[in-house]
Amino acid sequence: MIINMESLLDGARAARGTAIIIDVYRAFTTGAIALSRGAKAIILVAEVEEALDLKNNGVGQLCMGEVDGKRPQGFDFGNSPYEISTADVIDKVLIQSTRAGTVGVSAAVNADKIYAGALVTAEATINAILRSSPDIVTIVAMGDQGKVKTDEDEQCALYLRNLLQGRRPDPQSVRSLILAGEESQKYGDPARPHFHPKDKEHALEINTMPFAISVTREDGLLVARMES
Secondary structure, three states: OEEEEEEHHHHHHHOOEEEEEEOOOOHHHHHHHHHHOOOOEEEEEOOHHHHHHHHHOOOOOEEEEOEOOEOOOOOOEOOOHHHHOOOOOOOOEEEEEOOOHHHHHHHOOOEEEEEEEOOOOHHHHHHHHHHHOOOEEEEEEOOEOOOEOOHHHHHHHHHHHHHHOOOOOOHHHHHHHHHOOOHHHHOOOOOOOOOOHHHHHHHOOOOOOOOEEEEEEEOOEEEEEEEO
């Protein structure tokens, strides 16, 4: 198995084989929690306008996501794991648009298969990939808006690579490195209330979800579902 390590939007465009597109803070942690709470599926789109158009046309019931970390006008939820952890999403099809994770998935047009990556689903994602034994795996850390590398996504990428190669890194060490990073300092900052401190706690609950998030192309849409 060849493992390619990539970062940011260019990395997503370069992804080949089975791609893991990582967005720990916060898109794919939010997505994992929504699925764990009974959401039927999540349609991943790059642009806010596309999400709203799909909802208005009856393709999906609820929009969640962010622009500059904040909930866009017309959306039902922001990009908050904490917010979605108390939301009623049972049997709902959600539509998600963010500036990193969903943009990265949309850009990974050359990948044969795509997984949405986060720390909460890390081990389950690797188990799913190992079952299929792909020749090439590309791990993409999306960072801040797909433009600037961030500790949480880069550390998640390294953690996933180690698991793929049969090593068992200490999750608490990974967590500590991320908590020391710049991006983690947003959460709980009174000047940025849209970054709830509990979002960080949810995102760093490593390996708590017993499923991967598989993304498939269906009728021209990118649809994320549980893969156990």
